[in-house]
Amino acid sequence: MNRSAGKRAGVAVTAMALSLGVAGCQDGTGKASDAPKTQSPGDVTKVIQAAYEKTSxxxxxxxxxxxxxSGAGADxxxxxxxxxxxxxxxxMDITMKGSMLSGAAASGAPEQMRMVMLDNVMYMDMGxxxxxxxxxxxxxxxxxxxAADASGDKALQKQLTGGLDSMNQDPAQQLALLLDSPNLKHVGAEKINGMETQHYKGTLTFEQMLQANNTSxxxxxxxxDTLIANVKKAGLKGYDTEVWVNEDGYPARMDIGMTMAEGTMQIRADYTDYGTQAAVQAPPAKDTLDLFEMLKGLGKA
Incomplete structure (x- = not known):
């Protein structure tokens, strides 16, 4: 296998980590006229807490x-x-496409890529x-x-396995974190993907987000402390987080937006079919190339 294939896999993993470790900040569309326009702080907390419990x-x-x-150069x-x-x-069993894969596609990788994760292992369909x-x-x-276990470095083991957890940051975890926002508020009623929802928003600090995925x-x-200092130097002060809760009490949409000195990042996640069976299976071993084993072989060479 040539080095370019490994590089293309790295592009996919990076994009997946970014997208599932945090989630964009934009406004919904459509108003529901029969819903209340405001809720008390206590009511807001109860709604988000109930949504967290149902989603979990x-x-x-x-x-x-x-x-x-945007504004982040090659990324x-x-x-x-x-x-x-x-x-x-x-x-997870996710198919990814978009301009973040375009550079890899130009050199032979698929224009879209299926990624499967289970048992702390990521599999990428390279086509x-x-x-x-x-x-x-x-x-x-x-x-x-x-890879972490082979290194014998306990600190590295914690960082890498913790990173896998953050790559699959779930909506329940996002809701739990939103409850800690000091300015959590009810925005109003909106229709999202044909569903009547209530819109909530709050701001979270970078430190709170790290605590949510156990990075701290x-x-x-x-x-x-070094990580926090570097993030502050980059100009990231916090995350704008929004959620639209449907009439069944589940988040129909979740957004998180970040602004840094070098650019902005926005992610929007629309959820449906809560409780669906996540029957995720690993691909056959005969069709799988172990990137870690390949790198070990290159190291010996």
Whole structure:
């Protein structure tokens, strides 16, 4: 296998980590005239708490996500992700397409890529054409836990396995975090994807987001303080978070937006079919190339 195939896999993993570790900030459309215009702070908290409990119990849903990055140089572009996501246990089967893959597509990678995650392992379908450069195997396997364990570095193990968890950040976790927002408020009633919903929003600090995906626990105090300092230097002060709760009490849409010195990032996730069975399966071993094992072989060479 040539190095370009590994690089293209890295592009996909980076985009997936960004998109599922955080979620864009835009306004919904359509008003529902028969819903109340305001709610008391106590009522708002109760609604979000109830939505969190229902979403957590659902364990899975279908998701359609769009992500855009601007002003970030080579990382700028858009991505669309559709599929199923589960959070108890953490699994996903997502197909990704968009300009974030265009550079890889120009050099032979597929214009869209299917990604499967389960048991802390990510599998990426590199396509039939790319299989010719991968010993006839079209799936790339990336086991970060195995790589971390092989390193013998406990700090690295915590960072990498924690990173896998954040790649599948679920809507229940986002709702739990939103409850900590000091300025959580009810915006109003809106119609989203044909559903009557209530719109809520709040602002979260970067520190709160790290706590949500356990990054603060994985890092030493020194490394954590350095990370916070670097983020503040980059100009990121926090996340604008919004959620639209439907009449069944589930989030129909979730947005998070970030603005930094070098650009902006926005992600929108639309959820349906809560409680759907997330029957995610790993591809056949005969069709899979282990990226970690390949890199070990290159290192020995």
């Amino acid at each position: 119990a659902a364990k899975a849903a279908k998701v359609r996500m769009t992500m855009s990055m 700028s572009g858009t991505a669309e992700l559709t599929g199923v996501q589960g959070w108890d246990p953490a699994v 039939v054409k790319q299989a010719a450069e991968m010993d006839g195997k079209r799936w790339m396997k990336l086991d970060l836990k195995a 626990k994985a890092l030493s105090k020194e490394d954590y």
